[in-house]
Amino acid sequence: MTNSPSCVSAVSQSSGRNRIPLLLQVLGCWLVAVSPLLAQVRPVAIQEATILTGDGRTIERGTVVFQGGKISAVGRKAEVSFMAKKIQAAGKYVTPGLIDAHSTLALRFAPAGDQATAKAVDGFDRYAEDEIRAALREGVTAIYVPSRSASGIGGLGAVIRLQPRPGDDWEEFVLTDEAALCAAVGAQGSQGPLARVKAAEALRQRFRAAKEYRQAWEDYEEDLEEYEKKLVERAKKKAQEKKAEEKKQPSKKGTGGKKNAPSRDRQKPDQDKPRKKDEKKEELKKPTEPKKDRNAEVLLRVIDGELRLRVEAHHPADILNVLQIAEEFNAALILEGATGAHLVADRLAELEVPVVLSAPPAPVVYVPGAGRHARPDAAAILREAGVDVYFGSGVLPSPTAPPQLALRVARAVGHGFDADAALETITFKAAGLLGVEKEIGRVKRGLRADLVIWSDHPFAPGATVERVFVGGREVYHADSDKEGRDE
Amino acid sequence: MNCSLVGHSKVLVGLLAAALLPAVTGAQTSAGRVVHAAAYVGADGKIHTGGVVVVENGVITQVAGDVPSDARVDAYPGGVVCPGLIDCAASLGAYGNLSERQNAIQPRVNARDAFDRFSRQLRAALAAGVTTFALAPDDQNLVGGRIAVCQTAGPDGKPRILTEAGPLKLSIAPESFKQDREPTSRAGAIGLLRETIEAARRDASEDNPLAAFAAGRLTGIFTTPSGADVLAALRLKADYGLRLVLVHTRDARLVAEQVAGQVTGVIVGPLDLATGRREALAAGVFERHAVPVALAGGLPARPADSLRIAAAVAARAGLTPEAARRAITAVPADLLGMGDRIGKIQKGHQADLVVFSGDPLDLRSRVLAVYVAGQRVYVPGLKASEGDRP
Amino acid sequence: MIAAALDSGRGSTAGGTGGLPASALLVRESLLAPTRTGIPSRRVPRAACPPVRIAVALMLVLSAATSPAAADDTDQVIVLKAGRVYTVSGAPIDGGIVIVRAGRIEAVGRDLQVPEQARVIELADAVITPGLIDACCAVNFEIPQAASSRVYSAAQPSFWHTLAELQQRRYGDEDRASGTESGGPPSFTTPEGLAAASPPNLTWAEHASEVTPHRLVSDSLNLFSNDFARLMKGGVTTVYVSPDSASVIGSRGTVVKTAGPLSGRVVRRAGAVKATMGSDPSRRGRRNRRPPGRGRPVPPSFHTRRPTTRMGVEWVFRKAFYDAQRARDGLELHGADMPPRQALPVLQQVLDGEIPLRIQARMQHDIFTALRLAAEFKLKFVLEEATEAYRCLPQLKAADVPVIFGPIYMAPTGYRRYSGEANRPRLNTPKQLADAGIEFALTAQELRDEEGLLRQGMYAVRHGLSAEEALRAITATPASLLGLSGKLGVVAPGAAADLVVWNTEPFDATSRPLLVMIDGRVVYEE
Incomplete structure (x- = not known):
């Protein structure tokens, strides 16, 4: 498609002598250029499947049709064109691609220090095929990648759609590279009250400095005038x-x-x-211009409500500190990790702060440090208190570790989390949290065709991912997944 | 079917919490007690309908069929009765306390001596449905000592030792070679093991566990982290006719064929939500080679429900659901030499039962009650101890 | 590739995915065999490759993969036809035919009757030699540690990793996989630096004692190591895995095939006892010299009596054999540095000549020491490495000591460089050994690929050795030094069918293996 205008212009520029052969040539050129796109243009229909739309609806024996990277029809009686490629999925389940609300999958580089401008997307290894395939194998098609530093402000998180061999199309690959400003307070396990005060004060100081920076500019502009x-x-x-x-x-x-x-x-x-x-x-005397501070400008966007603030904090005292800072600077806060969040659930509910639970399951034995308050029913406690709960796989312990999002949520259900809301929290609602609900997260007409065909309900025992489509392109097929089998 | 079971679960918990509060405190040895749920996990690992389990004097006397009229009935509509879960690789109540570094060969060490029956970890494990676990010496020694099979609760509600004459624990994990004692290398480790076995064959005294092991009368649970370690263990087995259970995950696909028919079983794991594909596939690989597979829970260094997590992960990577259920109940019981007493819902077996709100493999299912020897020892909601840690 | 090789060798499952390429070749060639006479040029079938033929071949491949009879290639008779066959045991045969049955060579010659139903592999002007044998190989069989499968360990159960930690670990792993040392170059001036300089794979020796002949390298062996595949692809079919030089009297080596079914890989579990002269035992064993229970290395002391000089090494050797003799005579043993009790019977068997002895020595005076000690205890031995053998030719000849020489190099590298013992090599030593009439084999030890065993032969040829002698030094002679004369290292009836097919004369610089066969199975095919 993109090549056709240039071809046409080539025709118009050519002399009239041998127009016909040239036209044919050009047509041939155009066809060659377009043929890979034809595959995209041809509609694909998944039929007879149980469709879990992601926003709470279930369509039995339904059909999803997608074309050109977008979903074009959903429903029990969706019209399927005769030329569509049909996939029979009787007895199988179709869900939107799962969205991991916090994952370090294929994240290679962390920002050096307190840096608000660093972008997570720059540290994401889009060619980490094995790791991306491991995520697709679990039905995860989009992840929020934090720009994570050990403490303080880390940078800008991104929402990335997973494809094992990404094309050059940036739009297809990155939904947003400025999803939120990442920060951490006591994420390593607080070293005591003094460290807690320091960590909170450092963050507060950054926001205060940003405000002062704005004030300095305002003063300057006034003075200049x-x-x-x-x-x-x-x-x-x-x-x-x-x-x-x-x-x-x-x-x-x-x-x-x-x-x-x-x-x-x-x-x-x-x-x-x-x-x-x-x-x-x-x-x-002419007023002197304040020094430009790009980091402060990013923080100002948080203060102005243009950018959300995501803070990883675990200890309830840390969480309370972060809440106070967010209130003080009017930041739209999302909590990450948050193994101690259930202890301050009421306050979180009051302030309407969503929580992304992304810590690994805590062992029976006492672990000093960040995870010491963790309990498996934290999600249920938070939800009952009225807090919006989301799930992420967090920091994966090894490059081979897959983000087991579905099992993680199933486990939360086993520990009291609302079963009916479970799938939503890793599809539609997660998309909302990341600000990409108009693009992904539901099986809905007009949204991007990020779809997963499961052998069974995603939370059911032994359920496996059979096929995954991202942007209408098949990116995973269990039959051709050599690593996924033992032979 | 499993999904529908889960659907009921929410209603169930509410009902049960009210109905069962007085029941749990009574610890009398009733003449007949019936656990009545919708289904039960059979000895074959399948879920059968008709979840009627009749218990008399702590022993299962009837499975399925009609509910006897005179018995006391604990009803769990929609529930699934499962044998109590068994973790064959745990150090509950003795965490960090199970390696004697004096010498690499410690056959007379018995893990029962490290058992702390007052540990709060036991209650957490019980709440997740783990009724029995192997208190095992760790991998720091070639011959670590004797494994004690313990229970997170006895019929009186208190933890107890089921048997202190469990299998022998062996290891050729790299942590068993050290720089400051023999052996310092794998060649030294295997050589020393061979000499030890040969010496034990000459000294066939009754109280020497190594003599029984060398004669093939006592099972050895053998930690073999790499494929090369597995082959070395199999060679020892071929040379001396040992009875072995291997602990191996990593190179399953390389060695499964060699292992088949040579060992009593294989312990795979621990698997958790961050386990890589290669490890997750291991259980399925062994199953396809007809090797009995038990999954390790690794308590208390893992979450209390890690056995079920492991089963769920393995089931997603090709272990059949039946084998996955058996891998946390019947097979570990067999490997610990207790297969005729625990691990199955079957006439004559000790009534260690967990009632789940659905399929135990489904992580959405909840524990509704735990029985040990016919006594209900745990019902959720009674204490704040539900969850990983009390 | 090793997976494929192992698969194809796994007996009944040879019809699996790994075995397919090999059987594909076999079937394809047999299809053509009856239609042609004489020795056709290799190019003819390649050029004329109509789609029909491919289709037929494919069908046959599929049927071969499914039918059990065809899947198991051990019972199958395989016939190789090549431009030239170097039998080593006899003269080279131009246009030779090798008939392989049940893993052994049945016949070799020019005009042989091709048995019916045999698979015929036409190799045109390719060259067949016996599989190469490295009689002193240092195999990298580092065993990967499975940190994730710590089931019973009381390791910290924390999974809370910082990203920085994680990255470090990731790149650390990659470094290890690619064989480079992470964490900067080691210092060679300190004992720790020296220990680090020798890669972990070369220090598998048992350090509980300086005398460990009762330990077996085969117990440490990782048959899944990728290094075996690397060797095999270089045409090496059998290796004697020699223990490293960190002990005065080290473990016993083992003879293994580099590919094939696991059950048939180990040819001999317990081989020769290896002793080392020179500075290696005092240098490389140093990191173990610490009193029990302490974490950091300390200077040698009363607690850690280990040799620190050549004299000490010689003393430990002498004391061990002296004690072995006394123990045999029923006498009491004295002294602080007694060998372990289990070592004594092994040493006695060495004294009786029942277990062969090997001594590694590089420098002239170390070779002299070895000769002196051997004469003292009336020991027969094989000299390993022998960098300065060219300076001891008359003595070696007089003592009738065979030499496993190598590797050939201009300047030493790796741990050899830091031994300080390898600074006077000569490239024409093999030629000199041959001229002196000393039985010798060539070895590449830890070197692979372009410095591997075949290229060692090539270097020897370049520096004066005849091609026949060079080929014998990497096939028949190492086989006879391993006591496998006639069974390995020759293309002769009755020998194991370990064959390598080269694209040209093996010692040409452009030579490469086209096909490797071990025990009658094709384990590698280009």
């Missing part, structure tokens, strides 16, 4: 004075002409200085 006004006034005054002088002494022409332009002051300050001092005009 005033200065320019005064400059004009003075010029006017000078002109009037000169006029008056000229009226009095019309013989002194040369010096008067020099004084006319205000820019002259800058050109020859040394000569003018002594005279200026004599005239007592120091108050008309």
Whole structure:
């Protein structure tokens, strides 16, 4: 498609002598260029499947049709064109691709330090085929990747759609590279009250500094305006004075002409200085421009509500500190990790702060540090208190570790989480949390065709992912997944 | 079917919490007690309908069929009765306390001596449905000592030792070679093991566990982390006719063929939500080569429900659901030499039961009650101890 | 590739995916065999490759994969026809035919009756030699540690990793996989640095004692190591895995095939006892010299009596055999540095000549020491490495000591470089050994690929050795030094069918294996 305009222009530029063969050539060229796209253009229909739409609806024996990377029809009686590629999926389940709300899958580089401008998407290895395939094998097609530093502000998280061999199309690969500003407070396990105070104060200080930075700019702009006004006034005054002088002494022409332009002051300050001092005009110094601070500008976007703030915190005291900071600076907060969140569930509900549970299951034995408050029914407790709960696979312990999102949520259900809301939290609602609900997260007409065919209900025992489509392109097929089997 | 079971579960918990509160405190040895649920996990690992289990004097006397009229009935509509889960690789109540570093050969060490029956970890495991576990010496020694098979609760509700004469624990994991004692290498480790076995064959005294092991009368649970270790263990088995259970996950696909028919079984794991594909596939590989597979829970270094997580992960990677259910109940019982007493819902077996709200393999299912020797020892909601840690 | 090789060798399952390519070749060639006479050029079938033929071949492949009879290629008679066959035991045969049955060579010659139903592999102008044998191979069989399968360990159960930790681990793993040392170059001035300089795969020796002949390298062996596949692809079909030089009297080596079914890989579990002269035992064993229970290395002391000089090494050797003799005579043993009790019977068997002895020595005076000690205890031995053998030719000849020489190099590398013992190599040593009439084999030890065993032969030829002698030094001679004369290392009736097919003369610089057969199975095919 994209090649056709250039081909057409080539035709128009060609001479008329051998137009016909050239036209044929061009047509051939166009066909060759377009043929890979034809596969995209041809509709695909998944039929007879149980469709879990992601927003709570179930369509028995339904059909999903997608074409050109988007879902074009959903329903029990969706129309299927005769040329569509049909996939029979009787007895199987179709869900939207699962969305991992916090994952370090294939994330290679962490920002060096307190850096708000660092982008997670730059650290994501889009060619980490094995790791991406491991995620697709679990039905995960989109992940939120944090730009995570050990403590303080990390950078900008991204929402990435997983494809084992990504094309050059940035739009297909990254939904947003500025999903949220990442920060961490006591994520390593707090070293005590003093460290907690320090961590919270450091974050608060950053926001305060950002505000001061804005104030400095506002002051500067005000001063500049005033200065320019005064400059004009003075010029006017000078002109009037000169006029008056000229009226009095019309013989002194040369010096008067020099004084006319205000820019002259800058050109020859040394000569003018002594005279200026004599005239007592120091108050008309040009205000100095504050230094540009890109990091502070990112923080200001959080303060202005343009960007969400995601903080990893575990200890309830840390969480309370973070809540206070978010309130103080009016930041839209999302909590990550949050193994101690259930202890402050009421406060989180009151402030309507969503929580992404992404810590690994806690062992029976006491673990000092970040995870010591963890309990498996935290999700249920939080939800009962009215907190929006989301799930992520968090920091994966090894490159081979898959994000077992479905099992993780199933386990939460086993520990009391609402079974009916479970799938939503890793599809539609997760998309909402990441601000991409108009793109992915549901089986709905017009959304991107990120779909998973499961052998059974995603939470059922022994359920496996059979096929995965991202943007309508098949990116995983269990039959051709050599690593996924033992032979 | 499983999905529909889960659907009921929410209603169930509410009902049960009210109905069962007084029942759990009574610890009398009733003449007949019936656990009545919708289905039960059979000895074949399948879920059978008709979940009637009749218990008398702590022993199962009837499975399925009609409910006897005179017995006391604990009803769990929609529930699935499962044998109590068994973790054959645990150190509950003795965590970090199970390696004697003095010498690499410690046959007379018995793990029962490290058992702390007052540990709160036991209650957490019980709440997740784990009724029995093998308290095993760890991998730091070639011959670590004797495994004690313990229970997270006895009929009186208190933890107990089921038998202190469990299998022998062996290891050629790299942590068993050290720089400051013999052996320092794998060649040294295998050589030393061979000399030890040969010496034990000459000294056939009754109280020496190694003599029984060398004569093939006592099972050895043998940690063999790599495929090469497995082959080395199989060679020892071929040379001395040992009875072995291997602990192996990593190179399953390379060695499954060699292992088949040579060992009593294989312990795979621990598997968790972050387990890589290669490890997750191992259980299925062994199953296809007809090797009995038990899954390791690794308590308490893992979550209390890690046995079920392991089963769910393995089931998603090709282990059949039947084998997955058996891998956390019947097979570990067999490998610990207790297969005729625990691990199955079958006439004559000790009535260690867990009632789940659905398929035990389904992580959405909840524990509704736990019985040990016919006594209900755990019902959720009674204590704040539900979950990983009390 | 090793997976494929192992698969194809796994007996009944040879029809699996791994075995397919090999059987494909076999079937394809047999299809053509009856239609042609004489020795056709290799190019003819390749050029004329109509789609029909491919289709037929494919069908046959499929049927071969499904039918059990065809799947098991051990009972099958395989006939190789090549431009030239180097039998090593006799003269080379141009246009020779090798008939392989049940894993053994049945016949070799020019005009042989091709048995019916045999698979015929036409190799045109390719060259067949026996599979190469490295009689002193240092195999990298580092055993991967499965950290994730710590079932019974009381390791910290924390899964809380920082990303930085995670990255470190990831890249650390990659480094290890590619064989480079992570964490910067080691220092060679400290004992720890020296220990680090020798890669972990070369220090599998048991350090509980300086005298460990009762330990077997075969117990440490990782048959799944990728290094075996690397060797096999270089045409090496059998290796004697020699223990490293970290002990004065080390473990016993083992003879293994580099590919094939697991059950048939180990040819001999317990081989020769290896002793080492020179500075290696005092240098490489140093990291174990610490009193029990302490974490850091300490200077040698009363607690850690180990040799620190050549004299000490010689003393430990002498004391061990002296004690073995005394124990045999029923006498009491004295002294602080007694060999372990289990070592004594093994040493006695060495004294009786029942177990062969090998001594590694590089420098002239170390070779002299070895000769002196051997004469003292009336020991027969084989000299390993022998960098300065060219300076001891008369003595070696007089003592009738065979030499396993190698590798050939201009300047030493790796741990050899830091031994300080390898600074006077000569490239024409093999030629000199041959001229002196000393029985010798060539070895590449830890070197592979372009410095591997075949290329060692090539270097020897380049520096004066005749091609026949060079070929014998990497086939028949190592076989006879391993006591497998006539069974391995020759293309002769009755010998194991370990064959390598080269694209050209093996010692040409452009030579490469086209096909490797071990025990009658095709384990590699280009």
